[in-house]
Amino acid sequence: MTTFNVENVNVTSFDAMPTPQELHARLPLSERAGSVVTHSREVLRNILDRRDPRLFVVVGPCSIHDPVAGLDYAHRLRALQDEVKDTLLLVMRVYFEKPRTTTGWKGYINDPDMDDSFHIERGMANARQFLLDVCELGLPTATEALDPISPQYLGDLIAWTAIGARTTESQTHREMASGLSTPVGFKNGTDGDISIAINAILSASHPHSFLGMNDQGRTAIVRTRGNRYGHVVLRGGDGRPNYDTVSVAMAEQALAKAKLPANIVVDCSHANSFKNPELQPLVMADVVNQIRFGNKSLVGVMIESNIAAGKQSIPADLSQLKYGCSVTDGCVGWETTEKMLREADARLRDVLAARMK
């Protein structure tokens, strides 16, 4: 009988991963982490339902590449959280999966050693440990859900999820979002198109049935309820920002036309600051001004922030890495981050107090 070489022609190997159940057994959700996740998800839902007047702030490194520096950052943010808690819910950006325009390092889960050795099994376990550590500090976490299998491993430790500009239009990601346990922010497209984010919110709000994996690592038909906490994240695009009052008003109109609640998050980074981190404070100040002038649809902001300002390329000799500095997009440094958050807190106090009356 002739044998045909027609299957997995371009696959070199299948290396088994531990199942989500096995990883959960090794690194179980602790009492403290479980209550932080539960409480912060509830606060986020309350903000989106206007039962809590505060602004949520997804703030942290563009990507985590060094868990030690990442945890150092988390300690700093946790200390600041108490200071600004009357006006801001701080949620740490803990991004382990990076969507690339073409190629590049795809994040800590994919390649934890940053040397193309791709130890995904260790990346996933370390990522879970890191999320546990952050939650145990009392700090909620936010991430981009890029690989549709990852939420089975990490989803119980996440309070807010982003679907990125490159995947908001993807049916796979909309289906996944329909089953996620967190509120989900859909970015506008890289070309600035917000209609794809609105279509994503509509799609993800419905139940879906699709192929996925269960916690025993078996291919399964995943049947979801639909996620009613989808919202838009304006990140600018096509070389233009879209956080200004006119763009926000246009987003409000588009949401109203689609009969969706007016919930808008502004990403201070990416095309909204022309990827120049030094401009992020201006975007944040503008959002705060819009709220002071009566805007009610702006419910959150995103800041790309790290211990050190700027970014660095990944050196061949990793001992040359600068501590606490991004290896993906440039970030504002810690001092600027504190200033941005303290200023926003000070400028929002009277407005939000008035909303509580």
Ligand SMILES: O=C[C@H](O)[C@H](O)COP(=O)(O)O
């Ligand atoms: O936020 C991260 C980046 O903007 C995104 O991953 C795309 O990066 P790239 O264009 O450098 O590949």
Ligand SMILES: C=C(OP(=O)(O)O)C(=O)O
């Ligand atoms: C990749 C990101 O953003 P965007 O999808 O808006 O490019 C990000 O926030 O890390």
